[in-house]
Amino acid sequence: MxxxxxxxxxxxxxxxxxxxxxxxxxxxxxxxxxxxxxxxxxxxxxxxxxxxxxxxxxxxxxxxxxxxxxxxxxxxxxxxxxxxxxxxxxxxxxxxxxxxxxxxxxxxxxxxxxxxxxxxxxxSEPIVLKTWCGATVDSEQNLVSNETGSIELTKNEMFILKRLIEQKNKIVSREELIRSLWNDERFVSDNTLTVNLNRLRKKLDTLDLGQFIETKVGQGYMAKEEDSLYD
Structure with missing residues (x-):
């Protein structure tokens, strides 16, 4: 219970x-x-x-x-x-x-x-440490770490980051994020997602990673891999 x-x-x-x-x-x-x-x-x-x-x-x-x-x-x-x-x-x-x-x-x-x-x-899902742009993403502890330091995310922020990393270098629409995060977008304001994304990016900035969460105006968001920025 x-x-x-x-x-x-x-x-x-x-x-x-x-x-x-x-x-x-x-x-x-x-x-x-x-x-x-x-x-x-x-x-x-x-x-x-x-x-x-x-x-x-x-x-x-x-x-x-x-x-x-x-x-x-x-x-x-x-x-x-x-x-x-x-x-x-x-x-x-x-x-x-x-x-x-x-x-x-x-x-x-x-x-x-x-x-x-x-x-x-x-x-209840198996916990797998992910690597992204040279950082370790620990979804069990809600931590992101690299040589610059470590930050703790809220569960919402970690969920969003995981979804973006799972489709790295691809655009994830706002609607897809809302559906997967809140399960029923009828009960969610669009502004809530914006606030969570901005807060996530601000935290990632302390590890020099905020720049790799890219906003695609009118389309959604993309988690870019570092190497792809220089292709």
Whole structure:
């Protein structure tokens, strides 16, 4: 049974969501003390975190940043705030998705199931270290390393990089990435993929690899092999 940590201070909404998710065989936990979110997160060890933005003490962005600094657990924002900057901020902080309130419960379930399929079912595949442009790509540890150093990616970023490397020197369309990453593109904003790609490229820049993720305007993205740049 997957464990979900629902960080929501609206008690009526919390218990409504908990009841519905429990019906889907999820084990749902809440926060007892909103000044001790990290301590409770550490004790529960959830498989996924669902978090509101507006919370007592500190907002959801603060707790997302704190959780992401110590864990790659999937994070899903659930908020009544509808400004595009809130979604962008959540993605930049490492969240996996964003749902605006009010929402249809089927959408929430679809997104949770997509996250679990992506994050946990892929872990059952044999782990193979890949090499790309002189770097080692370790999808089990979510690490990319070369002689310059090493970086840690979120699960979304690693998934995207793996898909691009698997078709290196070929254009992978945005639609293909969205379908393979979220399984059902009807529930995904196009901006979410852009934020994840930009964040991935920025991290790769620290290893001098960002230039090898090429944007093909109107077509998609390509992971180029280093030697092909000089052909």
């Amino acid at each position: 997957f464990k979900l940590l629902l960080i929501e201070d609206d008690e009526s909404l919390f218990y409504e969501i908990k009841e519905r998710l429990t019906g889907w065989s999820y084990d749902v936990y809440g926060i007892q003390d909103f000044s001790q979110v990290i301590q409770e997160f550490t004790a529960i060890k959830p498989d996924c975190v669902i978090i509101d933005i507006q919370l007592p003490k500190f907002d959801g962005f603060h707790w997302c940043r704190m959780i992401r600094s110590r864990s790659n657990v999937p994070i899903l924002f659930l908020s009544s705030r509808d400004h595009p900057a809130d979604m962008v901020m959540s993605m930049q902080l490492g969240a996996d998705d964003f749902i605006q309130k009010p929402f249809h419960f089927d959408v929430l379930i679809a997104k949770i199931q997509a996250i679990f399929r992506r994050v946990y079912h892929y872990n």
